[in-house]
Amino acid sequence: MTATPLPGATRPTSGSATRSTARAGAVRTYLRLELRRMLRDRRTLLFSLLVPPALFLWVGASADNQATEIGPGTNLRASLLVSIALFGALLTAASGGAGVAVERAQGWTRQLRLTPLEPWTYVLVKVLASMAVGAVSVLVTFAAGWFGGAQMPTSAWVLCALIAWCGSFVFAAFGLLMGYVLPTESVLKLLNLILAALSFAGGLFLPFNDGTPMAAVSRLMPTYGLAELARAPLGSGSFEIVAVVNVVAWAAIFFAGAAWRFRKDTARV
Template sequence: MTATPLPGTTRPASGSAIRSTARAAILRTYLRVELRRTLRDRRTLVFSLALPPAVFLGVGASADDGTSQVGPETNLMASLLVSIALYGALLTATSGGASVAVERAQGWTRQLRLTPLEPWAYVLVKVLASMAIGAVSVLLTFVVGAFGGAQLPASAWVLCALIAWSGSLVFAAFGLFLGYLLPTESVVKVLGPVLTVLSFAGGLFLPFSDGTVFGDVSRVMPTYGLAELARAPLGGASFEAVAVINVVAWAVIFFAGAVWRFRKDTARV
């Protein structure tokens, strides 16, 4: 015989429901803490927010044919703007790796393992915090580009910005993966040069011709798919399915690698 709740009363929450509610509350709290910590890092903020617009203005001013048309409503400055905005978003996203390396050295990640916070949730919070700053970086770069001579269709302004920002998810996980993989004193020195090499090798700044050795190699770089997708809205250009496959595959690899290294780093707890 089962007990029936009296009228006007509610059935007590199950243990699993209570645990789920507690985890959600911890996740929200930790996300707020991480965002505040990121906003207090003034050096990273200035570097992430000021560098991309400065590069666009500097390169654009020296480009003699920046106003030349590359599409019905698109000029060369627009293509340059999208590439630099995407690079700025990737640079901002990977900065999360440096904070992870510091937290590892301080033993903070092991302390987190004593909480109900799952490894995937910890990685997710880091990714979201990095992408929040990345959104500001992309927006600021596009605002500067609008006043700096970039011309592209109205829909392309929105689509290119959204793709550049959302695509940085891949490199937010990449920064975390390296942050757990490398020693604390090395991760900051490695992230910048590695990202620059990947950007050039993946054709972010200068696309390679199809059928060439460099063109074939660029297709397997983590930056290739993002660059192709971000530039696709310019003049209504299309992209190949390999670009989507490239983005999804590297996102899975980096996110799984970050979770794996987090579990391994805190296995002694």
């Protein structure tokens, strides 16, 4: 004879459900901690909120940039604005991810291995926190562009900002990977140099003419696809399949590399 549960009684929670709840709680807690850590980092806030808009106002201040049209209702300042905002988002996301170098030195990543967090969730939390600060960077830079004379259609303002922000997730994973492979004491300096080199080589600031050797090389850079997609709403770029493949391929490489290094780094726990 089967016993009937009493009204209001609850069924025992399965082990898998308990583990899932524990993981979800650990992810939420760690995300809050990561956001607080990044907001307390003055260096990150400086490069996120001050450097990109200041760079735009300095580079784009020329009257020629405002007068030169590159499309209907779009001037050259708008193209410069999108490039600089994307660079600021990439720098912010990568710097946030590279903070893992300090955590490794402090033994924090080994402690995380004792929690319900899995390697992919650790990488995801780092990426989400970096992108949250990157969103602020893009908004502040675009605000400077609005007051600094950049002109483009309303739809382009929205689309360019979204693409620049969403694309930064690729370099959040890149920053994580660099945080594992670069020396702790010089990770940020080296990261800034690498990002600057990749940005120029990928045609982020100055696209290369088609048919030139550098144009072919730039298509292999992880910044190429993002630059093309971010400028597409202005009419100076396009949603070519090669740009999409570039973004997807490099995102997969960086995410896989970051997860692999995290698992290897904490394997002794």
